[in-house]
Amino acid sequence: MIRFENVSKIYQDNAVVLSNISFEIKEGEFVSIVGKSGAGKTTLLRLILGLENPTSGEVYFKGMNVKDMDSLQLQEVRRKIGGIFQDYRLLSAKTVYENVAYVMQVEGKENREIDEEVPKVLEVIGIKDKINNFPSELSGGEQQRLAIARALVNHPEIIIADEPTGNLDPYNSYEVVSLLRKIHQTGRTVILSTHDREVINKLGQRVITLENGRIIRDEAEGKFII
Amino acid sequence: MLTNLKRILGFAVNDFNRNKGISVAAIFVLIVMIMLVSGLLFFRGITSYLTSEIKNKIDITAYFVDGTAEADVLGVRDEIIETTPNIKNIEYVSESDALEDFNKKHQNNPVLAKALQEVGGNPFLPSLNITTNGDPLQYEQVANILQTSDFSKLIDKVDFSQKEDTIKKIYSITTNINSVGIFLSIVLTILGIMVVFNTIKLAIDNSKEEIGTMRVVGASDWFIRGPFIICGAIYGFIAFVLCFLISGALAYLLSSYAGALLPGFSLIGYFLTNWWIFVLIQLFFGIGVGVISSFVVVKKYLEI
Structure with a gap:
């Protein structure tokens, strides 16, 4: 589904973030990308989303080279991916309902469908009672739940979670990871980037370990070893 | 959509x-x-x-020789309008109009009234007051036409040279x-x-x-x-x-x-x-x- 072929990313100040990495993620996999801060985890995810282009090498999404996609194709790819981020990336001037509805509106869904789906997803995620609140009125855990609701509402093929537990306490971290596992059990591909040892060791799924922009380990049932 | x-x-x-x-x-x-x-x-x-x-306050005046017929003055006026662009206004002032204006303007000035009496009759000449777009070159062109063309024999003087500096400054x-x-x-x-x-x-x-x-x-x-x-x-x-x-x-x-x-x-x-x-x-x-x-x-x- 996603394939990296000899990908390197070097920024203008000659900082090498990724160095000649290659791997493949198959449909329905749960893959964790681990590494210290600055190891290149976020850059790797940005390359999948087409938010950056590799300096060299190729990134393929469903057989198509992300670098060669036009803006319409990129928008289509991004709509197939649900993104969850450490800083939540919510739309602060929109309510909980509007934040989730926005991604459905982006896809051109009918208002009737949006009115039906959004409350359902919010109920599943457990923040339906906050439907008319703004993100600033939610706790960190609730904000991350909202981000998950937004990522799920369009039934994406892939969930990309970039340090989703980075700003959360252990209880909320556990809740978020449980939700990701449930999402994976529905058959979706999940890519989780984290440096949370506890989370990785409990998952028992594939782990790709990055260090200084290189893959140093890729194990089918990996542990957090740095 | x-x-x-x-x-x-x-x-x-x-x-x-x-x-x-x-x-x-x-x-x-x-x-x-x-x-x-x-x-x-x-x-x-x-x-x-x-x-x-x-600009409207600036004009040049062409004074005609004494006894020039009104028809001749109006003929000159029409010809200037036809031949010169950017003429904003040409006003004909007859001898009697000029005298009347003078008397009106200086009715409270006995010295001037007495001087006029001593000169006897109407000393004023028929004239054309010409206003252009304010460009000094335009005024100069009008003055030249008046002084050099066929009707120059009808004209006593044009006061352009006296007003030239003022016109240039204002322009x-x-x-x-x-x-x-x-x-x-x-x-x-x-x-x-x-x-x-x-x-x-x-x-x-x-x-x-x-x-x-x-x-x-x-x-x-x-x-x-x-x-x-x-x-x-x-x-x-x-x-x-x-x-x-x-x-x-x-x-x-x-x-x-x-x-x-x-x-x-x-x-x-x-x-x-x-x-x-x-x-x-x-x-x-x-x-x-x-x-x-x-x-x-x-x-x-x-x-x-």
């Missing part, structure tokens, strides 16, 4: 309402800028009136006033556009992260850009309406003061005659600059 348009409009109205502080600040800056440009428009009206009044002053006006307009307009652009940029800078999020969830460029542009248009429209009302009210309130300083000039009359120019300019600087600024700023963030 229609659904998307409705959604974009809805987002824009929501953003406008929910970011009241930013909206009020942007509208305020737009009002200041539009009023600056409107002020320049009023300034232009006043200087145009002033320069045209000054230079009015030209300078116009140049300064144009220069000021350009500088202040550029300054105004830059201030508005930066205000809109500051307003959108707050949403920089959100634009990034919208891209990540797969929103099209127009779905992201639309609400910001419409918001810019709403700022501009509100600023335009307020500025148009303020301009009208100011023109009405200051009209009597302007009339006292510039007799014959009506500020409210100028505003009412040129209201559509005010509408066009205020709309352009309100909605136009608001929309273009929003477009440019969001485009920059979409490219990052």
